Amino acid sequence: MPKDVVPRPDAETLRAADADRHQIADRIKAALDEGRLSLSEYDDRVRQAYAARTYAELLVLVADLPKPGLSAAEVTARREAEARRAARKMPLALMVLWTVWGSLMAVNLMVWFLVSVTVAGDVYPWPIWLLVPGAALGAATVGVQVIRGQQRRR
Template sequence: MGKEIRVDIETLRAADSDRQKVADQLRAALDEGRLSLHEYDERVRDAYGAKTYKELLVLVADLPRPGLSASEVAARQLAERRREARRLPPALIVLWTIWATLAVVNLVVFALVVASTDGTIYPWPAWLLVPGAALGAVTVGVQAIRNQKH
């Protein structure tokens, strides 16, 4: 086997078009009031002198995409935190998956038994509501605790 060469994107040489894109992003940041004229001049000078992508990325690392307001950035961060807070912990996802699988199997077996016999059959799948209710209560409790932390 030959040697495998791993090239990190940041070490690659930047092209003139890459430098121009960064300069355009810096201009947009200046127009939006995110950079002072002095900062803009320094960063544009550094952008045109950059040799690698890493040197370019450092110049715009603290800037949002052009046209994105601070309130939009804050709204996106808040939405992401809310989405993360609603996400169930992996253990609960596993437990709900197990419960749902057992419920489906029991209901299918029950339906097959009912369809293949003439007599009255005890509705044993109803007992699955007990662990389902307990699991639901635990889920609500865990989410309430997680929401208090945020």
């Protein structure tokens, strides 16, 4: 590679091909057919699409348009579903704590079971004491989710 050529890290600075321009023009045409663009907007955007040199210049022309065939209600429903999914997702720290607690509980239950099977007589069920930190962790999880829900409603 010559020394004066600098590699470009982002794909948007790459030059677009005729097929790319045609694909963007088709998306703009679909938006016109769906009534999202006026005829003059369509004209301007198609002219700019065929004059574009890079992907960045092409992508800007369709950035405000949904995929062809999607209605505004479908776009809104998808965004709301994504927001609900993100709100339900537990923070990473809580997931790690639940994993640690579950692992400790499983190991303790297995050891207690093996001891109680191999020893004659009753064995004190010490794994029950792990329910205390489990309950605290459950309360913390519920509290975090409630706080996140209240912040989302504001």
